[in-house]
Amino acid sequence: MTSRFVEVVMHVFVTGASGWIGSATVAELIKAGHRVTGLARSDAAAERITALGAAVRRGTIDDPEVLRAGAADSDGVVHLGYNHDFSRMADALETDRRAIEALGEGLEGTGRPLLIASGVLGLGGGRVATEHDVPDGAGHPRQANALVALALADRGVRPLIARFAPTVHGAGDHGFVAHLTQIARTKGIAAYVGDGANHWPAVHVLDAATLVRLAVEDAPAGTILHATAEEGVTSRDIAEAIGRGLGVPVESIPDSRVDEHFGWIGRLFAIDSRSSSEATQQLLGWKPTHPTLLEDLAAGHYFA
Template sequence: MRVFVTGASGWIASAVVPELLTAGHQVLGLARSDAAAAKVAALGADVQHGDLNDLEGLRAAAAASDGVVHLGYNHDFSQMSAAADTDRSVIDAFGEVLAGSDRPLLIASGVLGLANGRTATEDDRPDAAAHPRVANAAATLALADRGVRSIVVRFAPTVHGEGDYGFTRMLAGIAREKGVSAYVGDGANVWPAVHRLDAGSLVAGAIDRASAGTILHATAEEGVPSREIAEAIGRSLDLPVKSIPADQAVGHFGWIGPIFAADSPTTSEKTRRLLDWHPTHNTLIEDLDAGYYSSPR
């Protein structure tokens, strides 16, 4: 199978590409810069130069491929609305090309906010009006009715590993700046987590095994208590650890405060059964204790 991958040089996709190649697929990776192109080529993939705004180029690449893994996204939180609009345009473009072909289209979504007061599952279908990315996921799933093998992978908020620049890196940076590693309230609320290499193997397996309209959860750990995360950050940075009241979360953490304070247990039981997926890499706490977050990026 020839698979077109957007965001191919990115944090998750750069773990997906080797998995696809190992499985015997050919990979065409989208790269928007010379540096990204060099990274994609080093992974062993062919390179298509361009970006997510080049819809004609994306359509042509999808038309020449047997499937699409769409992981490219602008994660600048100051441009969330524009990023979601671009993402929807890309999904619609891929849907037009793949309609009636039963070729796979896999996109990324997230698990935060799926359920309140209980463990979220792959069966949860949040209201599309809740967030533009939720609406984009729903639009992708609806492509199953048009003959597209549509797949949505909901990733844990923490996709960790050496070189991670996401939420956990932000929390470590805040702790370094404030001189204390904090958690909110009693710290019993949990974050799901997955190692990027386990996430990569899940996506590659989904391209081969998942049927149209499938939702998968890339969560190796159902939920890591935020207090344990804060304690591990404290150990890695040799900083004290303390609780802060919920009404001070934004003041201490900034915009990430309510996210870190959220309680989001999420199971991946159905995903594991469907794909025979067995995460084997480090847990989040093991990566924190390994020192991957102890120095500034």
């Protein structure tokens, strides 16, 4: 399709550039011909970003001056940096809000894109969530900050919300599925909650990176996008795949023992959440092509 916004070469400022989704996004942007500067809070992060072929801006997501300057020097921003310490969620959300505001100030009046990350987990209220579900701040903890980003359209920014599946999988993933695998290894059983019929959406990290690149290039201001290749994989199917990979039995855990068995991830793993990306695929011409979650689990990436 014909791009509405993409320049011949964009200079994209990426926070979280050395992270799981961020590093894949940096590589995707560079492969498409764009220049990238990644935010690095440490020497190790700077080395990873440089190895990807990107420039480095030193700083952290809680430094508004660094963020404002990085945004002002760019043709657009991809904001993936986030503190995932679940014991300090309120602090993380406040830091994220201030970061979005600072990035928006750096882009104000330019019409350039600011893409921020959010999530689909918990959307829909028992039905399949779509891109038309407006953030209300009451579901996924990052929805309130999505509203902060969307309001930047009134200040001459092109805000975009990418709502990611709870599992962004692939070789090297150290997120939720890797954590569930470690619990199964430690406990000696691969478990699910109740009847295991609840669903988790999923997307391969390389498909997610392609979506981010297409959105920055072409999505209109205020667009909400779903980075979900699979509408929902049942938790029982996930547990059974982990059980096969580790060679351990698969068992149901009653709701009364969820916290004891799974710890902090238990209540998340018990959520029933299905999410469509039909509108995203139609808008961007995005078509997920990489392995599914169960295919990745069968390939053994999580069991080495």
